[in-house]
Amino acid sequence: MRIGDLWRWLRFLRRRDRVMRDLEEEMTLHVELRAEANRRDGLSPAEADRAARRRFGNRLATRDESREMWGVGWLDRLSQDLRYASRQLRRHRSSTAAAVLTLALGIGANTSMFTLLDATLFRPAPASDPDRLVWVMTRSPEGRLQPLAYPDYAVYRDSARAFAGVVGYSTAPFAIGGDSAELVRGQLATGNYFDVLGVRAALGRTFRSDEDVRSHPSPVVVLSDALWRRRYAGNPAIVGTTMTLNGQDVSIVGIAPPGFSGVELTEEPPSFWIPLQTLPVLRPQHSAMFTDPAERWLQVVARLAPGVSLDQARTDVALISRRLEAARGADNTAAGALLFPLVGGLDPANRREAAEVFSLLAVVPGLVLLVACANVANLLLARAIDRRKELALRRAIGATRPRLVRQLLTESLVLALVGGAVGVAVSYALTGAIVHAGHVPAALSSTLRVDVRVLVATSVLAMLTSVLFGLAPALFGSKPELAPTLKDEGSGMAGRRGPRLRNAFVVGQVTVSLVLLVVAGLFLQSMAKALRVEPGLDAGRVATLSFDLGLLGYGADARTGFTRQLLDAANAVPGIESAALADVLPLSGYMFGTTIAPADATSDEGVRVHFSNVTSDYFRTLGIPLARGRDFTAQESVSSAPVAIVNETLARRLWPHDDPIGRRVRVGGEDGPIREVLAVARDGKYDNLGESPRAFVYLPQGPSPVTSLSLIVRSRSNPAAAIAPLRQIVQALDPNLPVSRAWTLDQAIRETLDKQRAASALVGVFGLLTLALASLGIYGVMAHAVTLRTREIGIRMSLGAPAPVVRAMFVREGVRLAVIGVALGLAISVLLALALASAFYGLAPADMLAFIGGTTVLGAVAALASYLPARRAARVDPLVALRSL
Amino acid sequence: MLVLRTLARHGELHGFEIAEGISHTSAEVLQVEEGSLYPALQRLLLQGWVTAEWGRTDGNRRARYYRLTPAGRRQLDRQVESYQRIARAIARVLQPN
Numbered sequence: 001m002r003i004g005d006l007w008r009w010l011r012f013l014r015r016r017d018r019v020m021r022d023l024e025e026e027m028t029l030h031v032e033l034r035a036e037a038n039r040r041d042g043l044s045p046a047e048a049d050r051a052a053r054r055r056f057g058n059r060l061a062t063r064d065e066s067r068e069m070w071g072v073g074w075l076d077r078l079s080q081d082l083r084y085a086s087r088q089l090r091r092h093r094s095s096t097a098a099a100v101l102t103l104a105l106g107i108g109a110n111t112s113m114f115t116l117l118d119a120t121l122f123r124p125a126p127a128s129d130p131d132r133l134v135w136v137m138t139r140s141p142e143g144r145l146q147p148l149a150y151p152d153y154a155v156y157r158d159s160a161r162a163f164a165g166v167v168g169y170s171t172a173p174f175a176i177g178g179d180s181a182e183l184v185r186g187q188l189a190t191g192n193y194f195d196v197l198g199v200r201a202a203l204g205r206t207f208r209s210d211e212d213v214r215s216h217p218s219p220v221v222v223l224s225d226a227l228w229r230r231r232y233a234g235n236p237a238i239v240g241t242t243m244t245l246n247g248q249d250v251s252i253v254g255i256a257p258p259g260f261s262g263v264e265l266t267e268e269p270p271s272f273w274i275p276l277q278t279l280p281v282l283r284p285q286h287s288a289m290f291t292d293p294a295e296r297w298l299q300v301v302a303r304l305a306p307g308v309s310l311d312q313a314r315t316d317v318a319l320i321s322r323r324l325e326a327a328r329g330a331d332n333t334a335a336g337a338l339l340f341p342l343v344g345g346l347d348p349a350n351r352r353e354a355a356e357v358f359s360l361l362a363v364v365p366g367l368v369l370l371v372a373c374a375n376v377a378n379l380l381l382a383r384a385i386d387r388r389k390e391l392a393l394r395r396a397i398g399a400t401r402p403r404l405v406r407q408l409l410t411e412s413l414v415l416a417l418v419g420g421a422v423g424v425a426v427s428y429a430l431t432g433a434i435v436h437a438g439h440v441p442a443a444l445s446s447t448l449r450v451d452v453r454v455l456v457a458t459s460v461l462a463m464l465t466s467v468l469f470g471l472a473p474a475l476f477g478s479k480p481e482l483a484p485t486l487k488d489e490g491s492g493m494a495g496r497r498g499p500r501l502r503n504a505f506v507v508g509q510v511t512v513s514l515v516l517l518v519v520a521g522l523f524l525q526s527m528a529k530a531l532r533v534e535p536g537l538d539a540g541r542v543a544t545l546s547f548d549l550g551l552l553g554y555g556a557d558a559r560t561g562f563t564r565q566l567l568d569a570a571n572a573v574p575g576i577e578s579a580a581l582a583d584v585l586p587l588s589g590y591m592f593g594t595t596i597a598p599a600d601a602t603s604d605e606g607v608r609v610h611f612s613n614v615t616s617d618y619f620r621t622l623g624i625p626l627a628r629g630r631d632f633t634a635q636e637s638v639s640s641a642p643v644a645i646v647n648e649t650l651a652r653r654l655w656p657h658d659d660p661i662g663r664r665v666r667v668g669g670e671d672g673p674i675r676e677v678l679a680v681a682r683d684g685k686y687d688n689l690g691e692s693p694r695a696f697v698y699l700p701q702g703p704s705p706v707t708s709l710s711l712i713v714r715s716r717s718n719p720a721a722a723i724a725p726l727r728q729i730v731q732a733l734d735p736n737l738p739v740s741r742a743w744t745l746d747q748a749i750r751e752t753l754d755k756q757r758a759a760s761a762l763v764g765v766f767g768l769l770t771l772a773l774a775s776l777g778i779y780g781v782m783a784h785a786v787t788l789r790t791r792e793i794g795i796r797m798s799l800g801a802p803a804p805v806v807r808a809m810f811v812r813e814g815v816r817l818a819v820i821g822v823a824l825g826l827a828i829s830v831l832l833a834l835a836l837a838s839a840f841y842g843l844a845p846a847d848m849l850a851f852i853g854g855t856t857v858l859g860a861v862a863a864l865a866s867y868l869p870a871r872r873a874a875r876v877d878p879l880v881a882l883r884s885l
Numbered sequence: 886m887l888v889l890r891t892l893a894r895h896g897e898l899h900g901f902e903i904a905e906g907i908s909h910t911s912a913e914v915l916q917v918e919e920g921s922l923y924p925a926l927q928r929l930l931l932q933g934w935v936t937a938e939w940g941r942t943d944g945n946r947r948a949r950y951y952r953l954t955p956a957g958r959r960q961l962d963r964q965v966e967s968y969q970r971i972a973r974a975i976a977r978v979l980q981p982n
Contacts (some may be wrong), residue, residue, distance in 0.1 A: 033901040057918030069927040
């Protein structure tokens with residue numbers, strides 16, 4: 001089509017109605033002129049008209065053909081279909097509302113899931129030109145993806161020509177001092193961090209490369225928008241002043257843009273960014289991290305140089321990796337760097353893990369949508385049955401079957417789009433609920449928002465959905481057998497395929513909802529079990545308070561002094577039975593490992609073991625019984641005496657036949673000190689409630705690389721009440737020391753179960769949703785069947801069938817469908833339970849409770865859903881039914 | 886081609902006149918339903934070979950008059966020429982030696 005044609009075509013589109021009116025007038029004139037000519041030829045007026053019309057041919061066809069010449073027929077048909085569809089949908093308000101609501105729930109659930117998926121896996125990074133950014137990672141000897149060591153980062157930064165810039169950062173806890181000490185996470189970042197990412201300060205400036213040098217006279221900091229608003233009430237005058245970080249003064253030079261929290265979603269978004277090289281000033285004990293190639297702690301992100309492809313960059317990096325390995329030689333600390341595109345909020349190592357979890361979770365809303373589709377398809381089928389006369393008539397006057405299918409699909413599309421629009425609103429609420437119920441990281445919940453990407457995904461989903469639920473009813477509805485339908489007065493079941501199709505949908509719904517119910521039940525069961533597990537200690541009246549002396553640079557002596565004072569003060573608090581310190585709390589999610597071996601053994605007989613450095617009274621405070629032997633003395637526990645207490649599993653492993661008390665062990669490899677075993681403690685749970693027995697050794701407190709510490713107290717009454725006075729004691733000892741995680745041990749243990757709780761809540765909510773949808777489905781099908789068979793019921797009853805028999809007839813039908821669905825659902829649930837058994841603690845597929853419970857609930861609901869219409873059927877008045885023929 | 890030819894010969898015509906013109910010149914040999922003229926006219930309009938304007942007939946009735954555009958005339962020439970080429974070729978084939 002040439003430009004001129006296009007222009008004329010567009011003009012036609014704009015003035016289509018006028019053009020068609022012109023044509024109409026022309027044709028009328030033509031016929032009139034012909035009729036006049038005919039009269040002149042001597043025909044009677046009536047005959048002249050008839051002849052003129054005959055000679056002109058089919059006027060409607062001519063008009064349509066003329067319109068077709070402009071190639072806009074499809075447009076007319078579409079708008080016609082749309083008008084027709086909205087008229088249809090408006091006419092059947094209640095069923096339309098039901099369908100829209102059902103679809104909205106299904107689509108909304110999926111929109112929420114997509115929002116989550118998008119934020120973690122797909123959304124571009126908050127930087128300029130994010131698709132030019134790549135992760136630079138390395139592999140551990142065991143093959144796990146890891147961050148880089150600082151010396152390696154420097155090599156890639158200086159010699160990779162494929163990169164326009166390479167930044168490194170690391171997230172760490174910091175103590176903000178001042179009026180109220182608090183513990184926050186901050187990011188240490190290389191000086192080029194903001195420049196390479198292309199992020200500009202919302203206020204003030206970001207830091208420069210020349211500020212990222214060792215012993216810079218005055219360290220600078222860029223605050224996050226969130227911290228600025230929370231701590232400084234969004235006061236712009238704060239830029240240029242100083243704040244206290246880990247006891248050091250730093251000057252605030254700028255505020256990051258709102259919403260910026262780095263390229264990675266972290267558990268807690270960073271509150272500020274400081275130049276990397278200020279780390280030794282803020283945490284003096286960590287200065288080796290810049291020189292040791294075995295310390296891999298720096299997350300590295302690079303920007304590809306203009307015109308360089310990812311593959312070219314990989315080649316470049318591989319070359320440097322090889323040179324690096326050759327230079328390091330025998331010590332084997334170098335590992336090649338790997339590049340990954342930067343999308344979503346997780347680094348490649350976490351991304352892989354999250355993708356697995358999410359793909360499992362994403363199935364659930366998918367199933368809900370499937371059930372919703374089946375429901376709406378049933379609704380439309382019912383409507384198609386009601387409308388079969390209208391559709392037959394349309395075919396009789398010349399509508400082709402594809403035309404009818406298209407028209408019915410247009411109706412579905414309108415339904416789905418309206419449903420999708422309501423679904424977006426539903427997903428707002430649902431996303432909020434998910435964030436609330438499941439411990440979604442704060443950074444993630446702040447990025448959960450409905451944006452253009454989500455809307456596009458939702459509309460695509462709605463369109464797919466419309467085909468999914470609309471196609472079967474459309475194909476069925478467009479194929480009425482003409483003669484019988486038009487002749488029949490419209491009672492009795494239409495054909496055989498209709499009900500069979502609808503029954504199949506109901507069976508499918510029952511199946512899916514049973515599966516979801518059973519899985520939710522299994523999750524709940526597993527959780528209840530985990531709560532009943534013996535953690536090997538008495539958590540009842542225990543409170544804990546954690547803090548990190550390393551943040552404020554405590555040396556060994558300061559630390560010993562601090563801990564002694566703290567213990568004395570804690571023991572003096574009224575209501576405290578006993579107090580102790582430990583660097584690793586049980587069930588806290590933190591574990592430190594080492595090796596242990598009998599002192600007389602050769603080096604390769606060591607056992608991998610986890611350990612905690614504790615003070616005396618640790619066992620009494622936590623209620624861990626000592627099977628034999630004695631506790632550390634107060635003196636031993638502050639002077640790193642050469643003693644140790646082993647747990648039963650470790651004792652069995654090292655001395656299967658002998659008494660462990662008094663034996664000597666070497667802890668921590670060949671150079672480790674030799675210690676005497678004082679006692680055997682009973683086994684417990686150390687990392688999580690689901691673990692199998694593991695070897696564990698308790699060592700007395702002393703100089704340790706682990707700087708975090710927890711104060712543990714056993715109170716005589718409510719442990720929560722003890723927290724406030726203990727917090728005051730810590731504050732009095734060092735006002736700059738922030739306290740993290742002050743809670744009761746019961747709370748801490750519950751926390752470890754939160755992930756499971758969130759998953760079961762999610763599945764449970766969706767299970768109930770599908771249960772509701774499925775029961776609506778059964779109800780709808782049965783209710784419609786009753787309406788269709790009113791005449792049949794009337795005949796049966798007038799022939800003497802008592803009401804209970806009629807009722808039983810319908811209930812039987814509903815229950816039959818439910819039984820088939822339940823059988824299928826149970827089979828699938830068993831398979832699924834077997835697959836999930838490994839993922840969840842104590843999830844035993846043989847536990848019948850979830851299966852029996854799910855089946856009972858579903859069976860009851862199905863029976864009710866078929867009983868209600870059946871009762872209506874039995875109330876049919878035979879006279880009315882027969883008269884309505 | 887017939888429509889273009891008729892317009893070329895008579896200048897400005899409305900629909901009925903075009904139909905009459907075609908049936909006269911072809912000596913009533915080409916008898917089709919007259920209605921089929923109108924889709925053809927729409928196509929010519931779209932292609933820009935004719936333009937249409939409302940005017941008055943001799944009996945003072947509103948009618949739409951069609952007129953050939955320069956592009957339409959060129960198109961007619963092309964069509965006539967290619968038609969003649971084919972006609973000559975057919976004639977040669979049918980000519981007894």
